[in-house]
Amino acid sequence: MKIIMLGAPGAGKGTQAKKIADKYQIPHISTGDIFRANIKNGTELGKKAKTYMDQGLLVPDELVVDLVVDRVQQSDCANGYVLDGFPRTIPQAEALDAALAKLGDKVDYAINVEVPDENIINRMGGRRACVGCGATYHVAYNPPKEEGFCDIDGEKLILREDDKPETVKKRLDVYHDQTQPLIEYYSSKQILKEVDGTVDMEDVFTAIVQILGV
Numbered sequence: 066m067k068i069i070m071l072g073a074p075g076a077g078k079g080t081q082a083k084k085i086a087d088k089y090q091i092p093h094i095s096t097g098d099i100f101r102a103n104i105k106n107g108t109e110l111g112k113k114a115k116t117y118m119d120q121g122l123l124v125p126d127e128l129v130v131d132l133v134v135d136r137v138q139q140s141d142c143a144n145g146y147v148l149d150g151f152p153r154t155i156p157q158a159e160a161l162d163a164a165l166a167k168l169g170d171k172v173d174y175a176i177n178v179e180v181p182d183e184n185i186i187n188r189m190g191g192r193r194a195c196v197g198c199g200a201t202y203h204v205a206y207n208p209p210k211e212e213g214f215c216d217i218d219g220e221k222l223i224l225r226e227d228d229k230p231e232t233v234k235k236r237l238d239v240y241h242d243q244t245q246p247l248i249e250y251y252s253s254k255q256i257l258k259e260v261d262g263t264v265d266m267e268d269v270f271t272a273i274v275q276i277l278g279v
């Protein structure tokens with residue numbers, strides 16, 4: 066079962082990807098993890114990626130696709146995998162499909178966790194982070210015991226720059242521009258599945274399990 070997760074930043078696709086990985090016993094793969102593992106192990110691909118990252122540059126698509134394809138050929142992916150945060154653009158998706166096709170492989174499902182922008186802005190705006198230990202809370206879904214203060218060390222909780230509505234809106238703009246076209250792309254390949262991401266996270270997962278089967 067080879068799955069790609071789609072959805073706006075803050076839609077909860079990472080959480081769902083983890084749950085899928087647990088239930089179906091397949092690896093949850095994010096590009097960040099792949100980069101870190103390759104750099105740590107000093108692989109050729111890792112060394113190449115590091116030269117870009119050290120200069121603060123984006124790792125080129127071809128190299129990212131090479132890293133992902135290398136990862137999905139490892140033995141723990143024999144029964145499938147969940148890709149989280151990749152592909153992000155049409156050229157990446159096309160390059161991934163082409164590389165997998167050469168191996169006689171393909172993606173089975175692209176699951177889009179759908180959440181309207183307004184919900185995402187509200188969700189992110191409710192996040193709070195501890196200035197001391199970095200623990201995160203949410204004013205509605207996961208409030209601290211004492212409002213404004215961390216349960217762990219009692220330090221002040223703040224709204225991070227990344228979670229402010231202006232910043233979230235900018236990230237959503239990038240998403241709509243670059244990543245949302247993937248929905249159309251996978252729809253045309255007839256592997257797109259959409260789930261309502263506005264409901265409780267357990268209910269989102271139930272909907273996904275109905276799609277994937279037991």
Ligand SMILES: [Zn+2]
Nearest residue numbers: 195198215218
């Ligand atoms: Zn704290």
